[in-house]
Amino acid sequence: MNFEFTADQLELKNSAVRFAQKKLNGDIIARDKAGTFSKELWKACAEFGILSLPFSKSYGGSDCDIITTLLIMEGLGYGCKDSGLLFSINGQLWTVQMPIFHFGTPAQKTNYLSKLCSGEWIGANCMTEPSSGSDSFALSTTAKRDGDHYILNGSKTLITNAPIADLFLVFATIDKSKGFMGVTAFLVEKTFPGIIISKEIEKMGLKTSPMSEVIFEDCQVPLANRLGPEGNGATIFNEGIEWERSCMLASDVGVMERQLEECIKYAKIREQFKKPIGKFQAISHKIADMKVRLETARLILYKVAWLKQTQGRAGMEAAIAKLYLSESLIQSCLDAIQIHGGYGYTAEYEVERDLRDSISSTLYSGTSEIQKNIIAKYLGL
Amino acid sequence: MSPLTELTEYILREIAVEHGKESLESDENLLSQGLIDSMGILKLVSFIESNFGIKVDNEDIVPENFETLNDMSRFVEKKKNK
Ligand SMILES: Cc1cc2nc3c(=O)[nH]c(=O)nc-3n(C[C@H](O)[C@H](O)[C@H](O)COP(=O)(O)OP(=O)(O)OC[C@H]3O[C@@H](n4cnc5c(N)ncnc54)[C@H](O)[C@@H]3O)c2cc1C
Numbered sequence: 001m002n003f004e005f006t007a008d009q010l011e012l013k014n015s016a017v018r019f020a021q022k023k024l025n026g027d028i029i030a031r032d033k034a035g036t037f038s039k040e041l042w043k044a045c046a047e048f049g050i051l052s053l054p055f056s057k058s059y060g061g062s063d064c065d066i067i068t069t070l071l072i073m074e075g076l077g078y079g080c081k082d083s084g085l086l087f088s089i090n091g092q093l094w095t096v097q098m099p100i101f102h103f104g105t106p107a108q109k110t111n112y113l114s115k116l117c118s119g120e121w122i123g124a125n126c127m128t129e130p131s132s133g134s135d136s137f138a139l140s141t142t143a144k145r146d147g148d149h150y151i152l153n154g155s156k157t158l159i160t161n162a163p164i165a166d167l168f169l170v171f172a173t174i175d176k177s178k179g180f181m182g183v184t185a186f187l188v189e190k191t192f193p194g195i196i197i198s199k200e201i202e203k204m205g206l207k208t209s210p211m212s213e214v215i216f217e218d219c220q221v222p223l224a225n226r227l228g229p230e231g232n233g234a235t236i237f238n239e240g241i242e243w244e245r246s247c248m249l250a251s252d253v254g255v256m257e258r259q260l261e262e263c264i265k266y267a268k269i270r271e272q273f274k275k276p277i278g279k280f281q282a283i284s285h286k287i288a289d290m291k292v293r294l295e296t297a298r299l300i301l302y303k304v305a306w307l308k309q310t311q312g313r314a315g316m317e318a319a320i321a322k323l324y325l326s327e328s329l330i331q332s333c334l335d336a337i338q339i340h341g342g343y344g345y346t347a348e349y350e351v352e353r354d355l356r357d358s359i360s361s362t363l364y365s366g367t368s369e370i371q372k373n374i375i376a377k378y379l380g381l
Numbered sequence: 382m383s384p385l386t387e388l389t390e391y392i393l394r395e396i397a398v399e400h401g402k403e404s405l406e407s408d409e410n411l412l413s414q415g416l417i418d419s420m421g422i423l424k425l426v427s428f429i430e431s432n433f434g435i436k437v438d439n440e441d442i443v444p445e446n447f448e449t450l451n452d453m454s455r456f457v458e459k460k461k462n463k
Contacts, residue, residue, distance in 0.1 A: 180418060
């Protein structure tokens with residue numbers, strides 16, 4: 001077993017750190033307050049190559065292996081304080097681009113994947129509905145074949161990137177009686193007749209990542225825009241979400257490392273009772289716990305990356321990674337605030353934003369409860 | 382044992398038991414009853430792959446191949462003969 005990265009891999013990670021620190025942080029406190037998404041920063045990330053990393057060169061990708069991709073994402077998370085931007089990017093990478101890459105026809109990849117890789121277009125994944133969240137395949141949005149089109153009707157909610165997206169990967173049922181195997185995937189352009197993007201949903205954190213409802217009213221989708229065969233949507237969704245669970249939180253491992261370093265620095269300079277607070281065991285143990293969490297999170301992340309790279313399927317390990325990394329991230333943010341005392345609660349010190357940004361990590365891509373259900377199922381329970 | 386018998390025994394033992402089923406007809410619709418759900422299919426696919434020595438591609442996971450035991454058996458035979 002070898003835990004080392006090559007010099008080239010580490011240089012790629014470091015270049016992502018430098019890029020993020022130089023280009024992505026700017027006026028983040030103000031942008032967070034105003035809830036502003038920056039297309040300019042999105043483009044900068046695309047130009048740096050983030051949106052194309054794991055995809056084939058034939059479609060504008062970089063053919064980067066998944067372990068190196070995650071190392072770069074970790075570096076990006078370490079350097080970039082705009083977690084909303086990274087959340088939007090991750091959402092697109094794993095649950096829009098990856099399904100098109102794996103299930104798309106050559107024409108779909110040429111038309112859509114290339115535009116998503118270059119940053120020209122933005123993508124959104126539309127699964128959740130007002131009455132189906134965790135039980136995602138109980139969805140009600142329908143797709144009916146009508147000549148050379150499908151007609152979609154229904155509504156989706158909590159959709160990341162919807163207000164800024166050009167392309168929507170939409171899951172709808174063609175036949176409710178077939179259960180989850182009635183679910184079919186469609187690539188819907190924002191200009192197709194009958195797609196309505198409703199007003200933005202305000203959130204607790206990830207404020208620079210826009211979200212809204214998406215409504216389909218007799219939305220016409222050409223047959224050529226079905227992704228995969230009829231009834232294959234659940235498999236497509238599961239595959240995308242497994243990638244998301246495995247990879248999305250790589251950037252948050254970088255966030256945890258940055259927090260740890262900031263906490264160590266603060267614990268050394270902040271004095272109370274004539275001592276640096278790091279000399280109080282209550283504080284130093286918190287920091288030790290942060291380090292243990294960071295190291296274990298990193299091991300789990302690269303184990304799942306290795307499994308995805310070598311074996312393809314990693315359903316249980318992806319659930320473990322998602323569960324452990326998200327819970328660790330939230331705890332790390334809470335610890336960081338506690339270590340910073342009252343200042344940790346202020347916007348200026350920036351750790352409160354990390355906490356607000358982290359909370360949803362145990363909700364999206366399957367809640368922590370659902371990850372535990374999945375793990376238990378794999379254990380035969 | 383034929384694929385049909387092996388599949389019937391496996392589904393009864395590992396999947397249908399949770400739904401209180403003690404027997405299954407070969408043309409019974411397993412999807413509409415929710416006997417096979419999105420987690421159950423993952424278990425079933427890995428059983429089919431290891432037991433029959435075939436590779437089930439993601440594109441194969443469609444109702445035509447998994448709606449009934451007969452469909453599954455036909456699918457396994459087709460893959461084995463490829
Ligand atoms: C920031 C953010 C971004 C998102 N982006 C997208 C997106 O881009 N596209 C998209 O389609 N969706 C998106 N979602 C929606 C997300 O996938 C759902 O919120 C999530 O799946 C949970 O569904 P729900 O909110 O309806 O909660 P519910 O399913 O109603 O769950 C409520 C509570 O019940 C628990 N629960 C439910 N079922 C079980 C069970 N079987 N066992 C134990 N506990 C259970 C849950 O864990 C939770 O605690 C996003 C959500 C957030 C917060």
